[in-house]
Structure formats: C-alpha cells, structure tokens
Amino acid sequence: MKKSLKIKLCILLLIQSGFIFGEVVWRTAIYPDDNWFYLVPETEPEADWNMIGYENTNWINGQGGFGYGDDDDGTIIDQTMSVYLRKSFSVENISLFEEAILHADYDDGFIAYLNGYEIARSSNLGSYEDFISYNTPTSGGHEASLHNGGYPETFILDSESIDSLLVYGQNVLAIQVHNVGISSSDLSSNFFLSFSFNNNSNYFRPVPDWFIPPFNFSVSNLPIISIDTSVCIGVYDAYVYKYTNITNGKWYVGWHLGIFDGNSRHDQRLLLYYKLI
C-alpha cells in the first residue's frame, strides 16, 4: 500500500473514532434517535422527575425525538403543550472528561438538566432556574434546524461544571420540551450530548458528521481577556459564562457578562461572529 494512502486511511480511522481537534477527542454519549423514556404530561410531573434516582414507572420507552410535524421525529405523539424526556448514560472515569456540548434541535422551547441541575434553556422559556409548569407555552416560536440542513443550537459545559455534575455510574440527561401553543402544527425534541476527552478515549460513539468542536481559547494571536467573577458587592453577584450559537448561517462565540441582583439577571453579550462558508 502506498504511504500516502496509508496516511489517508489512518486519518479517516481517527476521524471515525471521534473528532480529533488538537489533542482533544470528542465523542457523543446521547443521540436523539436513541431510546429515551418520555412522558406526555396531563398533570404536573413529580418534582424529582429530572433526578438520577427518579423511578419513571409511568413513562414510556421509545425512539427519540418525540413530537410531530417537520418529519424529524422518531416517535410521533399527540398534540401537546409539552413532552418530558429522560436518557441515562454511564460514566466510569470522570477524570478523563473535559468539556461537554449539548446540541439542541428543538421546536419550540426547552430546559435541559444534567443530574437534576439546569445546564441549558431556550431564550423563550423564562430565565435560568425559573420553574416552568408542564402547560406553559413558550413566549415565541422556534423552528428545528437539522431537518432543513441547518445546525442545532450549541450549549457548552466547561470542565468545572463537568467535574461537579457528573457522578460515577449512571447519570441522566432530562429535558422538558414546550410548544408555543397547543394548536401548533409541530413539536421537535432532538438533543445530542457530547464530551471531550484529554486522551484518545473510546468512550461512547463517534460525533455526528456535522459536528464542529468549540474554539480553544488557550492559544490566540488576539489578547485574551480574563474576568474575575468571584467579587460580590452586597447581593450583587458578577458572573460570566461562555456562549456559542450557530444561527442564520453565522457562528457566534463570546460571553455573557452581567450581574445578578438577587432577583434577576442583568446581562450583556460580548460576541464575535463568523459567517459560515
């Protein structure tokens, strides 16, 4: 075999084993078309529905995503204001895990929890940690993207969050998905959970073919800004978190900067964006 062909095959095998970006390997733990447990609620789900130990005896197991319209659902359900999802995955060595990405392709809104802690929320369904009852509509519509060849929304969990949220053994991703109205013609709930590893891990499965790893800001020709968010002034708590999103053909990356006054957040986005080729 020619040397160049061998090299091409090696690169192909590396890509198929997980997306390699520098020394970081990305792998996908949860695909939307996996089998999930789901509930179409007629009353408010029990408060611990999103916790690891919850016994989902009344829930149904089926192929995700769950919804109707747009021809992007694994299981068609009746028209509803919301559907609740649970999917477990197993973790053996937390020290190998780096960052995580939740890719959310949804209609019309959602809140996602990892082991009971909120990790992502659409902008049309209240604010961080707001309780949203099962019959609450979203404040606006949102269309799923993948079925039109688009890119899902991206929510990144940093390594500190991973260390504090993951547990050895069974972990659970739980998501409540809401519609803009009971008569809306569509509902979609397609979610991917991927992790990066600091070695060539064989955890989980290869990433989707559209997967784009997040930027690595540890090396840059531009100045890197460091913001200390540990300072509290009275009840005002400064915070910052990374933000990435791909929408309307543009790739946004940046930070939310702001303060929390004890009741609500006041934030601004600091964004750069790239036009996708």
Ligand SMILES: [Ca+2]
């Ligand atoms: Ca809808």
Ligand SMILES: [Ca+2]
């Ligand atoms: Ca759908």
